[in-house]
Amino acid sequence: MSKPKENLFDFQLFKRLFDYIKPYKAVFYSLIVGVILLAAFSAATPYLTKYAIDESITKKEERDFLFYVMVMLGVLIFSTVLQLFFIYYATWLGQNLVVDVRIKLFNHLLRFKMKYYDNSSVGVLITRAVTDMERIADIFGQGLFMIVRDLLTMAVVFGVMIYINFQLSLIVFAMLPLLLYATRVFQKYMKKAFEEVRNEVSNLNSFVQERLTGMKILQLFTREDIEYKNFKAINERHKKGWLKTVWYNSIFFPLADLSASITIGLVAWYGGLNVVLETGGVSQGDLVAFIMFVPMLFRPLRQIADKFNTLQMGMVAANRVFKVIDTTSQIDDHGTTIADNFKGAISFEKVYFNYVEEETVLKGISFDVKAGETIAIVGATGAGKSTIINLLNRFYEIQSGVISVDGINIKEVTLGSLRTQIAVVLQDVFLFADTIMNNITLNHPEITEEQVFQAAKDIGIHDFIMTLPNGYNYNVKERGVMLSSGQRQLISFLRAYVTNPSILVLDEATSSVDSYSEQLIQNATDKITKGRTSIVIAHRLATIQKADKILVMDAGEIVEQGTHEQLLKKENGYYKNLYEVQFLKEDVA
Incomplete structure (x- = not known):
């Protein structure tokens, strides 16, 4: 032929x-x-x-x-x-x-x-x-x-x-x-x-x-x-x-x-x-x-x-x-509702999701978060914890189910306004080869230097930044290599804090920082989570203990939920075993 x-x-x-x-x-x-x-x-x-x-x-x-x-x-x-x-x-x-x-x-x-x-x-x-x-x-x-x-x-x-x-x-x-x-x-x-x-x-x-x-x-x-x-x-x-x-x-x-x-x-x-x-x-x-x-x-x-x-x-x-x-790989942004100021009530209803076809990551999970509550999500690596955050921000499309905020399906909310209302602090911090100020504001025209200074003082890192050459104008170079991992995490936390979000997400944000930095972040967490819906994915005990509710995940399913005290009372419970294995030594120390 x-x-x-x-x-x-x-x-x-x-x-x-x-x-x-x-x-x-x-x-x-x-x-x-x-x-x-x-x-x-x-x-x-x-x-x-x-x-x-x-x-x-x-x-x-x-x-x-x-x-x-x-x-x-x-x-x-x-x-x-x-x-x-x-x-x-x-x-x-x-x-x-x-x-x-x-x-x-x-x-x-x-x-x-x-x-x-x-x-x-x-x-x-x-x-x-x-x-x-x-x-x-x-x-x-x-x-x-x-x-x-x-x-x-x-x-x-x-x-x-x-x-x-x-x-x-x-x-x-x-x-x-x-x-x-x-x-x-x-x-x-x-x-x-x-x-x-x-x-x-x-x-x-x-x-x-x-x-x-x-x-x-x-x-x-x-x-x-x-x-x-x-x-x-x-x-x-x-x-x-x-x-x-x-x-x-x-x-x-x-x-x-x-x-x-x-x-x-x-x-x-x-x-x-x-x-x-x-x-x-x-x-x-x-x-x-x-x-x-x-x-x-x-x-x-x-x-x-x-x-x-x-x-x-x-x-x-x-x-x-x-x-x-010509590649069509965009999230459908057909929403007509503009999110101005969420109260922060979050609901997942029978949500199924997979990254790869025939490999389900979330298996019909359902849970509710009341406005102003702080919930913690725990579980082994690969349980689906970070996936929940990705879906809430609509980085990926779910296969079935409904995710809503304040009773509104997030697909009905414009993508830009949805993500503006949610601030995320990730474990793997990415900083641009730019000044600390620009890495905090990301050149947002409505965030003033005065707001950044005040937010840094609230968190307790203003003095640390001012010790650097040129202070807030210090160039951290590519991926922030001029700062330690703890310092990068603090900058990332300040970046989320200064946007005054309706919903705050901490995705294992304290897992790679030293005790001093963790204490600074914990103090800031107490300030920012007050009266604001917060989702915390963490291995550290302090944040989990204070959560209004803890979701325990395993293999894409929620196997337990409740407060820290309630979950510890369950005989042979998943969370209790996890606590004893991972957290008890830290608690004793």
Whole structure:
């Protein structure tokens, strides 16, 4: 069975890119005019040279010769200025188009479900947003307009050559079919080679990004030599992909140069013979003009193949970017209710959920939290504790059941307003490479510095922050590496506190901090949870003891619920066993 014919150029994809040009139509059409003018003037110099030789040099007419020289100088200056503006605005158009596409891509990425990121490589997404975008810009800056210019230049040169001397034109045209065929084959193989290169670039970016992020783990487990070998293997595949393109170039371009040289030789031989024998078929001006025309005809064809490489790389990159943009992995945000100020009554009714099909994580759980209550959720790792928090924030969609706040199904609440009312402090704190102030406010325009200062004083960490160089303007670097884990946790807690949430969630927020930091957080917890609905997932005893209700989870189900005292009274109860195993030593200490 024969394979479907593969198009060398995807017009549907280009049509989609063209939609992004619409805001810049004036520049685009000006570039089209510029392309036509450049092509029209391309044959002027050889044409004028022919007449300067035949009408002035041969006839020794000095006045006419100076006229031709001045006209050629004018054409040269005009073409140079036009070329300057053409190259600048072609690149300008490509960069502006990429800005718009990149903004759309990033805006799309911001709204993906967490499940999408669970299954995607960060390195690949970075490649799409950065490297692939530059290749798209090259479609217009170095690809499309240059190809159109070269094609029009060839057409003009064709016409002028035929007009000047048909016999010499036949010699030139006889060599073109071979080069045209070689160009088409070259383009076909280069497209496949560039697709392979783009794949390997994505793999390389993904590998390096993950290893740099997890460098501490690699060194702790002495994986340096193993990862070095893995990197060499990936880098080798990347090299081989690029060498394919180099190999195809090394075959095609010498062949193109050889064809041009042979053609010039044939023109010089036939034309020169005619001039010497004075047969009248070829003049001296014709011969010189054609020797100038041949490179002008063959060089664009050679450049078209080169620019087609750029165009193909750009189209491959555009296809990859649009695949991400076309991905529908957003949480449905069709809610019409805007959450202004929740009272905080939370209800889960027979909620079923799974991350992976046929692997149920929550098995029909139901519970109620009254407004202003503090509940604790405990259980073994993988019991589904953090999943409850993810679902309350609608990071994932449930398979069945209802989650409501203040009696309103959270699907009926706009996503932005829902998450604004819920503040979460995670165990794994993420800080941006920015100042402490910006990491606290996340550049929220309604949170003032005075509010941050007062919140920090309430929690008791204002003095700690002020001991740092530049205080609140201290740059914590990537992921907050300049701070200890306890300090990062305090900053994260302050970030949640300063938003004045209706519902507070502490997801094992004190599990990785020292005793001093834990005491600071506990003091702040007492302040912020007062009169505010709070959900605490914790291993530490102090918070659990004060909770109004404790939910005990096992394998995606709520197996017990009640106060600390009530649960401890249950003989052979799950919580009692958990307390004795995990908490008793801490209580004694």
